[in-house]
Amino acid sequence: MSRGRKLKLGLFVQGAGHHVAGWRHPKAQSGSENFDLIKQVAQKAEQAKLDMIFFADGLTTSASSPASVVTRFEPITLLAALSTVTQQIGLAVTASTTYYDPFNLARLIASVDKLSGGRVAWNVVTTSTPEAAQNFSNTAHLEHHLRYDRAAEFVEVVKGLWDSWEQDPYIVNKETGEYIDQSKVHELNHTGKYFAVKGPLSVTQSRQGHPVIIQAGSSGPGQELAARIGEVVFTAQQSYADAQAFYASLKGGLRKYGRSPEHLHILPGLFPVIGNTEKEAKEKYEELQHFIDDSRAYATLEERFQYDLSSYSLDDPIPDIPESDGRKSRPQLLMKLAREKGLTLRQLYREVAGARGHRIVVGTANQLADHIQKWFEGYAADGFNIMPPFLPDGFDDFVQGVIPELQNRGLFRTEYEGSTLREHLGLPVPQNRHSIVPTP
Template sequence: MSEGRKLKFGLFIQGAGHHTSGWRHKDAQSGSENFELIKQLAQTAERAKLDMVFLADGLITSPDASASVVARFEPITLLAALSTVTSRIGLAVTASTTYYDPFNIARLLASVDQLSQGRAAWNVVTTSSPEAAKNFSREDHPDHHLRYERAAEFVEVVKGLWDSWEQQPYIVNKETGEYIDKSKLHELNHEGTFFSVKGPLNVTQSPQGHPVIIQAGSSGPGQDLAARIGEVVFTAQQSLEDAQQFYSHLKAQLPKYGRAAEHLHIMPGLLPVIGATEKEAHEKYEYLQSFIDDSFAYDSLSERFQYDMRAYSLDEPAPDIPEADGRKSRPRLLLKLARDKGYTLRQLYKEVAGARGHRIVTGTPLQIADHIQQWFVGYAADGFNIMPPYVPGGLDEFVDGVIPELQNRGLFRTEYEGSTLREHLGLPVPVNRHTRGLHNNQK
């Protein structure tokens, strides 16, 4: 392990728990629109000194959808609310480059970054669900490669808008009547393939310069975008070997963009099912699995693969499934999981219901810590995005059992290193493009 390297942790907040039936656990609370519960989860994560909390998003819904996603708050609004009830933990949110405009996203996230004093992060997604188009007055969802081309330009425009203001532009001199230093305000004047944006942004920079950029695509275009702009990468691998391969391949792409390996943190999703004994942990997992309703199997699998799965038997091995244009990496991951474990579609559905393709680990706090350490020291991960199967108990068990064990091993912090998310993650503050000539010694 390299000198000073420490684990990074995010809490993936899902108000009904991450297991599709986690809300049915006898000790579970639930509510994707229950702010008091979400606030409690964020504050528990902050008590544990986790790097960030993370809010996913979706632009469609259905009454037949999982309890965790059928309805939820607009996440940037929720992030702003969480900024007022936390003080140190990072605040990460998902927003689509396909169904927003750069100026809106730049302004919203810059506002949250200011409100939180430098704790915001943006999970850049291109939106995988074709159905979203019809919620935005569009007939068709853009092709996969076009969504990523748009995303690359979108992010560059947003970062340019975040550089509209140099640091400390306010003068507020009552005697001279000068309120701001106008020399520190800059127009963007971007003209590109997808966007024409004049600027400047009407929100100044936060202490961390820019919100941290997160990326979650694992396809070829997704990895290229991650290497180009990502500072944290959320991913999903089932085996140590697959995770190590992804880790080394992605980090190897950074030099072509002039980036250092330590400035991108790879954090797979991890769903821990924790018991006082190994037997108790397995019984808890089976208890959760017992609530899964097989009548949703076809709908769930069809949504995951974006292909009508009703032509296939649930009790036969997973077939070759045509690849849709919406999602690329996750269907490939699920098919590989089915092949590696010899799953039928029914068995695959039940595992997907547990963690949507992310790795499930059952065991005692010591065993969970062992797994995390193995992946960390083996360069399969820089940390993990923790996905409690039910809340708040699933998070409490991780925070009270696993985190102290990792701290005792010297693998995780006992106090925050600073006040901004960039300080937590050890990421540099971006140099404003308009002052870059004054900082030739910085990258």
């Protein structure tokens, strides 16, 4: 392994699987609201020594939504439940800076971080879906650049609230009547462009200080926010060369904020289909593709591009699609993929239905390990966010085949380095701003 780096692996959990039709597989268990299945998968990921399990979120739904996202638990609540049935694995949750309030979200995430013993990460998103505004008493969705501007201030407010309490503030002296060391609690008194927050927070810090900050945007503003505040970055990268370029660009941007490259881990999504032979793996993938319902093609592509494609035939080449103010990086990635492969709308839909633009790798466990090793050692990734096509077998194949091979190659841990997520990731505990001794 290069320069002492350690491979990082997360599990991206969607109860109905990441393949749009994976739930139709004979061995699939549908689990969007199946806590027993989610618990089983989380415990299996912990036994495999993965760094974290990750839950996305969405603020809109309808009965016609894809099975993987039509229903889902509110993820912070879900993490609280999972914290009681796991001991070491990290717990990562998505929450929107556009539709939450900083004080409320800081309190919720700090509470779960405390309950879990310091294992929580927050995936900072700005919400790309314009319809979300209508669920929050708003008539209009903030423009893309304003959402990122708001997000930067939001995160700084949350981090300031997490510093409300220095470590070990309790005295609990029954004789003197002192319960709290009042010198260790601090108001924030923030007044900014978007927020005015007094504080302090009503939750003290966990052992890891702050929950880990994850960022998932790969657009220009998204990368800038990641360089500024991100400690883990989730991204979608199709080619090795593009992944290397993204890696070098983002890591290079850290210097602007006085940050060290090893304090940010880049984890592209990886959709694995694994067989005992390459032929068997390809047959498994074709079986999954066979379950896809092409009648959903227009709705799926229009949701991705936020553009009406109904006037085109599914067997037409991809037309020129104007950039929307919602998603930026993913439509650009999909357009690049379609142009490079010469895909029709139908073919692009089937790519999206498989992994939504993330890298699909079909092969044996050794071939999956080869892919991971190449990208890791070639500085195209620090690890991967694993996206099983369906559960539980799609993840079992990875745990039983790929994890042992990565361990045999000395690329992945056999035991956790500690009990907090920061210890797993090799990230420093942020120093509480109120504990910093001024330089004379």
